[in-house]
Every structure is written in structure tokens, then in C-alpha cells.
Amino acid sequence: MLKRLSPRERFEQLVATWEPLLRAAFIEAIDDIRSNIVLRRIVERLERADIAGAIRALNLEEAAFRPLEEAIRQAFNGGGIAAVEQMPQLREPDGHQVVVRWDARNLAAENWLREHSATLVTNIVEDQKVAILSALEEGLSRGDNPTKTALQVVGRVNRVTGKREGGVIGLTTAQAEYVATARQELSLGEPDQLRNYLSRNRRDKRYDRTILAAMKTGEPLPTETIDRITSRYADGLLKLRADTIALHETFEALNTSKEIAFRQQIDKGRVQAQNVTKTWRHTPQEHPRAHHVAMNGQKVRFDQPFMAPDGTAIPYPHAPGVPARHTLGCKCYCDFRIDFVAELVR
Structure with missing residues (x-):
């Protein structure tokens, strides 16, 4: 199997x-x-x-x-x-x-x-x-x-x-x-x-x-x-x-x-956007970013950005316009989830 x-x-x-x-x-x-x-x-x-x-x-x-x-x-x-x-x-x-x-x-x-x-x-x-x-x-x-x-x-x-x-x-x-x-x-x-x-x-x-x-x-x-x-x-x-x-x-x-x-x-x-959430996932590595480790598991709505501890708003890992300190060498990604109950109600 x-x-x-x-x-x-x-x-x-x-x-x-x-x-x-x-x-x-x-x-x-x-x-x-x-x-x-x-x-x-x-x-x-x-x-x-x-x-x-x-x-x-x-x-x-x-x-x-x-x-x-x-x-x-x-x-x-x-x-x-x-x-x-x-x-x-x-x-x-x-x-x-x-x-x-x-x-x-x-x-x-x-x-x-x-x-x-x-x-x-x-x-x-x-x-x-x-x-x-x-x-x-x-x-x-x-x-x-x-x-x-x-x-x-x-x-x-x-x-x-x-x-x-x-x-x-x-x-x-x-x-x-x-x-x-x-x-x-x-x-x-x-x-x-x-x-x-x-x-x-x-x-x-x-x-x-x-x-x-x-x-x-x-x-x-x-x-x-x-x-x-x-x-x-x-x-x-x-x-x-x-x-x-x-x-x-x-x-x-x-x-x-x-x-x-x-x-x-x-x-x-x-x-609908309000029924979709995204969760930040940090990938363990030898020299991790402390900010990204802290963000692991952070969940927001689809149309909202993640917030890094230094105050940087990040739409998703490696998004255009995000400062290089948050992208170069970064191996993070995010999961998307759909609220099926809300969709069925809709």
C-alpha cells in the first residue's frame, strides 16, 4: 500500500x-x-x-x-x-x-x-x-x-x-x-x-x-x-x-x-477567501532564522499576511517584495486549508 x-x-x-x-x-x-x-x-x-x-x-x-x-x-x-x-x-x-x-x-x-x-x-x-x-x-x-x-x-x-x-x-x-x-x-x-x-x-x-x-x-x-x-x-x-x-x-x-x-x-x-487559511511551516536546517522558527505554526486568513517578530508583513514565504533577510536561504513554505463546513453553509 x-x-x-x-x-x-x-x-x-x-x-x-x-x-x-x-x-x-x-x-x-x-x-x-x-x-x-x-x-x-x-x-x-x-x-x-x-x-x-x-x-x-x-x-x-x-x-x-x-x-x-x-x-x-x-x-x-x-x-x-x-x-x-x-x-x-x-x-x-x-x-x-x-x-x-x-x-x-x-x-x-x-x-x-x-x-x-x-x-x-x-x-x-x-x-x-x-x-x-x-x-x-x-x-x-x-x-x-x-x-x-x-x-x-x-x-x-x-x-x-x-x-x-x-x-x-x-x-x-x-x-x-x-x-x-x-x-x-x-x-x-x-x-x-x-x-x-x-x-x-x-x-x-x-x-x-x-x-x-x-x-x-x-x-x-x-x-x-x-x-x-x-x-x-x-x-x-x-x-x-x-x-x-x-x-x-x-x-x-x-x-x-x-x-x-x-x-x-x-x-x-x-x-471564498474567508474560508481559506494558511499556516507558516518552518523547515529545520543547520542555521535556522530565529524569526522563522518563531513563526512556525502561525495561522492567518488567506488575504492576511504573516507577521514576523521584527514586524515584517510577509504574504507567504518568498513573496515578491519581502526583504532579502527573510528570503535568501529560506526553506519555509505554507499550508493552505479550506473550511469545508463554512463552504457547505455557503
């Missing part, structure tokens, strides 16, 4: 289905940008001190992120379909079952999907350009030649895989700065600077023994070793970036589609 899944288990199942696809879609977009880079064009522009031209030569276009937009659309529709399938059966006064469907072409659904995807991709591309601009300017001002400067931005081709590794393509502006600082720590070779590098969570720990040996002998690390260590550190940050986007976008798509699915039924008169 098949086990009946709890609301939490059903939601976790959806996350397990869509989060890996969103992660893979982001990496696919970055690989597409990297694979189409012609290093010679970038170097030629840097030789003419044309940094803007070098950035244009990278072809950082929003079209490259269409796989990510498509993955978000699939997760959003998958969440909407699941929400409708999990709704308890509603019946008309004459006893006939009410037909309930997820409408992906609903205006609210289409608007959210279009605006959300466009804003996300635009922000990723623009932040990329800022990070790359800073990296190119820093490399040239440091006295690095155009080729070295370009390689530190776009990464080097792995002779085994044929793919570029390292660089700052795909990283946030802050992460690109972490890479630059890490390279400086390794290049200076001073014990306290090397010790700072060893405290970085996303470093490749396979190189720790090499760094510890340099600290002991006082010998500077070879340039090739620094490039290799920095590239692996950048790859670790890129994985973190992919994980962060996949988690955030999956939870936002699933939570939003569930809310819109219920709103569609309310707008069509199949159920």
Missing part, C-alpha cells in the same frame, strides 16, 4: 525535483558564455585600453540565460499543478464535484513569471558586468599584461575537459572581490595573509598542505600554483552561486504558484 505523503513530504518532493534542474540550468548558461569566448578579441581590446569593448566581446547577453528562465517556468507550473492536485475535492450544492484546474495562462501567473524572470536575468547580467569591469581595471592597474588580465577574468581552458575553469564569469560582484583578495593573499606570501586564505570556506582544501609548506619555509608560491589555487577557489564560489540561485528560485516559484493556484479558485468563485 502506498504511503500517503504529508504536506511537508509533498513539498520536499517538489523541491527535490526542481532544485537540481534550476542549478543545472544556471551552470549551463555560464558554460555557454564561457565556451563562446574568443580570448584573442578580449586581449586585443585590452591592448587598446578599451575595457568597455573587452566586456562587449564577452557577449554577456540575457539570451544566454534562457535555460534558467525555462527551468523557472517549469518549476512554477509544476508547483501550480501540484497545488491543484493536492486540493481536497469541492462539490456543488447538488453534489457534483467542482472542476479545479491550474491555469498557467492566468494573468497573475503570466505576469509573475514574465516579470520575475526578466528581473532576475537582468540583475545577473548587470552584476556580471560590474564584477568584470572591476576585475579588468584591477588587473591592468596592477601592471598585469592584457592576456593575464583576461585569463583571470574568463578562466583557463582545462586540457582534459576542454572547458574553461576559474575566472569570475558567473560570480557576483562580492564573490569576484573575494577571488581578487584571495589571489592577493597568496601572492604576498606572508604567513598572516596565507593564514587568512586558509580560513576561506570555499577554498579547495587539497592545496592546504602546499600553502602550509610555504608558510613554514617562507618560500613564495609559484605563479602557476597561485593561478591553480585561485581558479579552484573561484569554482567553489561558482558552485555556491548556483546552489543559492537554485534554492531561492525553486522555493519562490513553488510558494508563489501555490498561492496563485488558490487565488485562481477564489477568483472563479469556487471557494
Whole structure:
């Protein structure tokens, strides 16, 4: 006999289905940008001190992120379909079952999907350009030649895989700065600077023994070793970036589609808003938000927001416009319940 899944288990199942696809879609977009880079064009522009031209030569276009937009659309529709399938059966006064469907072409659904995807991709591309601009300017001002400067931005081709590794393509502006600082720590070779590098969570720990040996002998690390260590550190940050986007976008798509699915039924008169309640559910994790732990079990009517201890009104987990302190890394969701007695009376 098949086990009946709890609301939490059903939601976790959806996350397990869509989060890996969103992660893979982001990496696919970055690989597409990297694979189409012609290093010679970038170097030629840097030789003419044309940094803007070098950035244009990278072809950082929003079209490259269409796989990510498509993955978000699939997760959003998958969440909407699941929400409708999990709704308890509603019946008309004459006893006939009410037909309930997820409408992906609903205006609210289409608007959210279009605006959300466009804003996300635009922000990723623009932040990329800022990070790359800073990296190119820093490399040239440091006295690095155009080729070295370009390689530190776009990464080097792995002779085994044929793919570029390292660089700052795909990283946030802050992460690109972490890479630059890490390279400086390794290049200076001073014990306290090397010790700072060893405290970085996303470093490749396979190189720790090499760094510890340099600290002991006082010998500077070879340039090739620094490039290799920095590239692996950048790859670790890129994985973190992919994980962060996949988690955030999956939870936002699933939570939003569930809310819109219920709103569609309310707008069509199949159920009344005052007869629907929602309950905040916190997912246990290693570093939980104290505010969200306190909100666990909080129940409100469909058209009312949840209230966080800091006074923030939250329509539902990951709702648009909610401050990042309540969304980034958040794994909360909410359950919806229909008061059948009230519906029957109606």
C-alpha cells in the first residue's frame, strides 16, 4: 500500500525535483558564455585600453540565460499543478464535484513569471558586468599584461575537459572581490595573509598542505600554483552561486504558484477567501532564522499576511517584495486549508 505523503513530504518532493534542474540550468548558461569566448578579441581590446569593448566581446547577453528562465517556468507550473492536485475535492450544492484546474495562462501567473524572470536575468547580467569591469581595471592597474588580465577574468581552458575553469564569469560582484583578495593573499606570501586564505570556506582544501609548506619555509608560491589555487577557489564560489540561485528560485516559484493556484479558485468563485487559511511551516536546517522558527505554526486568513517578530508583513514565504533577510536561504513554505463546513453553509 502506498504511503500517503504529508504536506511537508509533498513539498520536499517538489523541491527535490526542481532544485537540481534550476542549478543545472544556471551552470549551463555560464558554460555557454564561457565556451563562446574568443580570448584573442578580449586581449586585443585590452591592448587598446578599451575595457568597455573587452566586456562587449564577452557577449554577456540575457539570451544566454534562457535555460534558467525555462527551468523557472517549469518549476512554477509544476508547483501550480501540484497545488491543484493536492486540493481536497469541492462539490456543488447538488453534489457534483467542482472542476479545479491550474491555469498557467492566468494573468497573475503570466505576469509573475514574465516579470520575475526578466528581473532576475537582468540583475545577473548587470552584476556580471560590474564584477568584470572591476576585475579588468584591477588587473591592468596592477601592471598585469592584457592576456593575464583576461585569463583571470574568463578562466583557463582545462586540457582534459576542454572547458574553461576559474575566472569570475558567473560570480557576483562580492564573490569576484573575494577571488581578487584571495589571489592577493597568496601572492604576498606572508604567513598572516596565507593564514587568512586558509580560513576561506570555499577554498579547495587539497592545496592546504602546499600553502602550509610555504608558510613554514617562507618560500613564495609559484605563479602557476597561485593561478591553480585561485581558479579552484573561484569554482567553489561558482558552485555556491548556483546552489543559492537554485534554492531561492525553486522555493519562490513553488510558494508563489501555490498561492496563485488558490487565488485562481477564489477568483472563479469556487471557494471564498474567508474560508481559506494558511499556516507558516518552518523547515529545520543547520542555521535556522530565529524569526522563522518563531513563526512556525502561525495561522492567518488567506488575504492576511504573516507577521514576523521584527514586524515584517510577509504574504507567504518568498513573496515578491519581502526583504532579502527573510528570503535568501529560506526553506519555509505554507499550508493552505479550506473550511469545508463554512463552504457547505455557503
